[in-house]
Amino acid sequence: MRDTRKNRRRGGFTLLELTIGASLLVILGASILESTSSMKRMALTSSTESMLQEQARRALHTIVRDLRTSGFVQLGALDYPHFFDGTPDANYGAPEHAHEQPTKVAEAGDLDFGPNREILFLLPADIDANGTPDVNPADGSLMWDTDDLVSYTVVTGLDGRNTLLRRETDGGSRVIARDVERFNVEDWTINPILPPNAVRVQIYFRARDDDGREYRYRTESWVSLRNGTSL
Template sequence: MKRSIQGSRRLAPGKRGGFTLLEMVISVTVIAVLAKMLILSSEASSTMTSVGNMEARMIRASEKAMDRIAWDLRMSGAQTLNGREYPYVFDNGAAADGFEAYAYVPAPMAAQPGEADFGIMRSIVLCMPSDLDGDGRPEIDADGDGVPELDGNGDGTPSDDPVDIAAWNPAEAMVHPESRLVWDFSDVAYKVRVGPTGENELVRLVSNGAEGTEVLARGVERIQFDTPASAGFTIPTGSIRVRLFFRVADEEGHIYRSRREVIVRPRNS
């Protein structure tokens, strides 16, 4: 009679029927560690992307604003119009010397003493050359008769014929006696104020806002215009230096900063 082997099967040498409890614990631990590393890596990547986006936005905003400012400065000049000396710089909104109407309350600064973006809020008022015929070029009195040559009829040939100079009004612009350039009485000012949303914004005002206000950038901590005199003669004579500071906080309170600086020489300096 054959002996039954049911219930007495054994595994071949070197083979096992499953994982031991210790192996399972180790496996779960390794998986948990890997998962945590993946999560941390994902969070770090997300943070870096957020930081990169914030910095990129500030760089784009600062470049756009500075390009506009530099254009105005290059077009402007040192002139006396209506008894006022241009360019005029004033600190912390306290305008004087015939520019009292330009006084304002500057936007509050978050920077503290000792931080790189802490300092004076220095604004500016510029006089600008006239472009009455809208051809993108300043007018000039080429023949010195006190009347500028314009291209009012758009034929490409400036003259002081009535059809070309219909837009000319001596009460709104002045011919400089030496350069013969025509300077507009509508000036341009730059200020940093609190916007409707409570965020600091850099604005460009024509005739102190009476002829237009343009928001150039938001998140601006401060702006500082310097003439050679206000800069302690550390910049070239006849030039203007602009320092533009951005300071933005994200939802978690992290601070992001950006700074740009240019030195520009106005056209008649």
């Protein structure tokens, strides 16, 4: 009889044992769920931040390379580059570069709050398309292509994302970056610490991940234009 009772006890679980086991399973399940959620958050954060950083790197590289070939030039009564917010001065005859104001979410006090300061500039002329800028044979000065102005502007796309565009008077347009909250180009008239004939380009980004979390990123660079002062 004694052996029979022992075998019965070994063949099943007591209520206490079942309760403890169930509690452990609940704790284990919760731990796994939290770990999975944490990994998902980390993956989303890493993905969004990496996306912004990569966009910033590429955009700044493109803009700096472009502006280095330009210069501070006065042709007639017009000074280049020309800085504007949405609509260039009518004297520049550049309606192709005008656009509606983009939608912004930054508020007063935010680092990225404020108007855009976009840029309209000239590139050297290359009539024979040999890759070498043309010079005036009379005095050796650099010649400029006044028929095809270039600008960097921010517009709100159909998807609701603010997009930084490189636009040309001849109709060419290229996306440089998305999720741009503010684009700001300063010269010495705005920022006295800048050297003559140099500009500072600032790009502020805002983006949300799939869970709605907002991320911000900022990049900037000083650019010495072709006929500017070396930094």
